[in-house]
Amino acid sequence: MEIDKSLVSGSMALLVLKLLEDGDKYGYQMIEEMKRRSDDTFHLKAGTLYPLLHSLEEKGLVTAYEREAAAGKPRRYYHLTKEGGAALRQKEESWNTYARAVGRVLRGGACCGEA
Amino acid sequence: MGKPETIRAYLDTVQEQIRWKRARPVLARELEQHLTDQRDAFQTEGKDPETAERLAVEEMGDPVSVGTELDRVHRPKPQWGLLLPAAVSLCLWLSIQIASFWGLSSFWDYVQQDVMISLLALVVMALLYLGDYTLLGRWAGALVALGTMAMALIVLNYVIQWYRPLLYAGTYHTQLLLPAVVTPLAIYRLREKETPGLAACVLLCLLQLGEAVIWMLPVVYLPGLVCNTGLLCLAVKKGWFGRSRWNWALIAAYALTVLALMARGGNLTGMASRYIALLHAGTASAWDPRAVFSQAKLIGMAEGDLLGLGESPLHWLMGWKWEEFLLGVLAYFGWLPFLALQLPMAVLLVTGWRKCLRQTAVLGRLLGTGILLTLTWQAISYLLQTFTGGWNLFTLFPYPLLTDGGKALVLDCALLGILLSVFRCGSVVWEDARGRVFSGRLFQFP
Numbered sequence: 001m002e003i004d005k006s007l008v009s010g011s012m013a014l015l016v017l018k019l020l021e022d023g024d025k026y027g028y029q030m031i032e033e034m035k036r037r038s039d040d041t042f043h044l045k046a047g048t049l050y051p052l053l054h055s056l057e058e059k060g061l062v063t064a065y066e067r068e069a070a071a072g073k074p075r076r077y078y079h080l081t082k083e084g085g086a087a088l089r090q091k092e093e094s095w096n097t098y099a100r101a102v103g104r105v106l107r108g109g110a111c112c113g114e115a
Numbered sequence: 116m117g118k119p120e121t122i123r124a125y126l127d128t129v130q131e132q133i134r135w136k137r138a139r140p141v142l143a144r145e146l147e148q149h150l151t152d153q154r155d156a157f158q159t160e161g162k163d164p165e166t167a168e169r170l171a172v173e174e175m176g177d178p179v180s181v182g183t184e185l186d187r188v189h190r191p192k193p194q195w196g197l198l199l200p201a202a203v204s205l206c207l208w209l210s211i212q213i214a215s216f217w218g219l220s221s222f223w224d225y226v227q228q229d230v231m232i233s234l235l236a237l238v239v240m241a242l243l244y245l246g247d248y249t250l251l252g253r254w255a256g257a258l259v260a261l262g263t264m265a266m267a268l269i270v271l272n273y274v275i276q277w278y279r280p281l282l283y284a285g286t287y288h289t290q291l292l293l294p295a296v297v298t299p300l301a302i303y304r305l306r307e308k309e310t311p312g313l314a315a316c317v318l319l320c321l322l323q324l325g326e327a328v329i330w331m332l333p334v335v336y337l338p339g340l341v342c343n344t345g346l347l348c349l350a351v352k353k354g355w356f357g358r359s360r361w362n363w364a365l366i367a368a369y370a371l372t373v374l375a376l377m378a379r380g381g382n383l384t385g386m387a388s389r390y391i392a393l394l395h396a397g398t399a400s401a402w403d404p405r406a407v408f409s410q411a412k413l414i415g416m417a418e419g420d421l422l423g424l425g426e427s428p429l430h431w432l433m434g435w436k437w438e439e440f441l442l443g444v445l446a447y448f449g450w451l452p453f454l455a456l457q458l459p460m461a462v463l464l465v466t467g468w469r470k471c472l473r474q475t476a477v478l479g480r481l482l483g484t485g486i487l488l489t490l491t492w493q494a495i496s497y498l499l500q501t502f503t504g505g506w507n508l509f510t511l512f513p514y515p516l517l518t519d520g521g522k523a524l525v526l527d528c529a530l531l532g533i534l535l536s537v538f539r540c541g542s543v544v545w546e547d548a549r550g551r552v553f554s555g556r557l558f559q560f561p
Contacts, residue, residue, distance in 0.1 A: 027145070028152040046149050047176025050142075051184035058188060058542060063475050066547050073152075074547055076145050 012052055014095055015042070017080060017088040020062060026075040027053065053078055061087050122150045125172045132182025137247070138189040138543040150175060194244075194538050196466045200459035201240070201531055204516035207456060208524060209233050211440075211517070232521040236528035243532025249544055251296070251533070252478040255304040262297035263322055270325045290335060291512060293323045294342035295489040295530055299481035302346060306355035306477070310365070313356040316347065317369045324376060334511055337496065340373045342488040349484055355477065404504045407446045414449040437518040441501045457494075460515060464491055467534060476544045479537045486530045490515050493527075 019030050019037075027049055034044045056062045061084035069075040080088070119125040126147060130139045150171050157167035175181070209229055216225040251258060271277075301319045305312035320343040324336060344366060351362040410417045416428060428447040445453040464487065471483035496510035497518070503509075513519045515527045 027149050045176040046146070046153070046174065047178075047181035047184075050145065050149075051181065051188055054185065054188045054542075060473055064545075065475065066545065073148070075148055076545070 011091075011095060012044075012048070013056065014088070014091040015044075016049070016052060016056065017061065017084055017091065020078055020080040020084070021088065024077040024079045026069065026077050028075075030078075056084070060084075119172060119178060120169045122147060122154070122168060122172060125150065125175060125178050128178035129182040129185070132179055133186045133189065135186075135189055135191055135543070137191075137540060138185075141543050141545045142185050142189065144545070146175070146181075189543055192539050192542070194535050197463055197470075197531075197535055197538070200463040200466075201516070201528075201535075204459040204463070205233055205237065205528075207459065208516055208519065229521075232524060236525045239525055240528040240532035240535070243529060244535040244539065246532075246536055247540060248482060248533055248536040249478060249540070251300060251482065252303055255300040259297055259301045259304060259319065262293060263319060266293065266323060266325060290323075290338055291489055291493070292526060292530075294320075294339050294346070295485045296482065296533065297323070298343050298346050299478075299485040302350045302355070303478050303481050306350060309357040310359045310361050313347070313351065313362055313365050316350075317365050320347070320369060321372060324373065334507055334509065336373055336377050337510065338489065338492050338512065340370065341492050342485060344370050345488045346481065346485055349481070353477075404442055404502055407442055408502075411445045411453070412449045414451045416448070417446050437513045437520070438500065440518045441497070441514065442504075456517060457514075460490075460494055460517065463531075464494065467538075470538045470541075474537065474541055476541065476546055478546075479541055479544055482533060483537050486534045489530065490527070 015034065016030065019025060019033055025033065027046060031044050031046060031049060034042050053062065053064075057064055057078075061081060062078045063081055064076050064078050066074050066076050119128055126143045129146060130143055133139050133142060150168075153171035153174055154164075154167045157170050158164060162170065212229040213226055216222050216229075219225065298316070298320060301316050305315050308315075320339065323339050323343070347366045347369065350356055351366060356362055407417065431443055431447055441453060441456070444456060467483070467487050467490075471480065471487055474480040474483055493510070493512050493515045496512070497514040499505070499509040500507075513523055516524065519527055
């Protein structure tokens, strides 16, 4: 099923930060990992990813360094900073609140005992 | 215009959208790495090379919108937070200088001279600010050799008394310039050579002390001791010289050697006893800073002749000496002017350190740390001297951009220019896996 792009774009920073939570990655790796984790639902364009990564770096949420990847090819790795980790937790919390609220609306409103 | 079908054409289109030329090659490098990965993946799936490259380019997205987005993120950072306090400091310096010459017959000659010095300092700062600091990294080896040779010549000149005007001229200022710029460049050049590289850096730091011998005052060793030790600690902590346990021992050996050299001159004992005397008596000078602090008003002149000069504020201002300046401001004008005069430098140092700690490029971090350590040491040691009255116990150097003479002002502005260039270009200075910086240009304009 085709996903409405506007649904994804607002949460892109959250997804990218989440990808870096379990280790440093370079751009191509992140796109592949995103495809895998979303069961091929999210096809993140590289042209969207790099400007986003650079703006996150500008805000100090990630840092970047170059290292040789497999086969000796140099790649620019991104690393989640302490500030990035804190921002990720905050974004996750906001997203969960938002998703719960959307779910409640779609189900016809809050009912007894629901958190 | 048709859609690009090759990696080269795609990257060219992206780069055309980026206005800051300095940013273009580094951004293109990362995109190229991604495109080749994608092309190789398509080829592994069985596509022929041409089709694989075309598909990789298609996957990347519209080059114009990618370039436009990157252009939005990567603009030169003008650093107003540092430029503004630096400009205010320069204006303050000029105003204080002019006030000190007020009423003299050659007043206009002095004003003309100081305006020229300020302009020279401003031009030096602007040129370095607009320049590309990574060139210092490219010529690091040559610059370290040049700095060491210049210092050796000054010492030699002192020993053989060959050229008298230069006996003391270079010494004073190179003691600040060497730890601020030459030590960071030496560390940058020799890093990744493990412990022998660190040993060579320590040796260079010790060679810098050659000049201090001329002054016969242990206090001259202190900026080198503080700044060089700080820089070496940063390098070892970051693992730039490997993880050998001997690295910390080498730094300790450097610090102990400097202290031993200070003691060897016979002055360290005298200096220590003066520090102890300060703790007990509260002052080592004719002036009593404690009396000034306790009686200074919020604004206006304190009661009594605290400085023992018996002068009006204007008379004092006309003949102030650099080492008594801030204490005099406190006694004659009060706490608010005392603090206001230091506000630009405080803003500059706090903002500078915050930005420096976020630098990821090794060269930028080293130069930023070296320069900020030097300026911070200048300010703190001057204040320690002011608070204790321990003249020549903490520093022989002026408060940066405030009580500077002409040469010191130009030197401090040059250091600030390099610092501004580090922060301005920081986001597009990328180093490869071996720590080499990508190409730079002499002058970079937005």
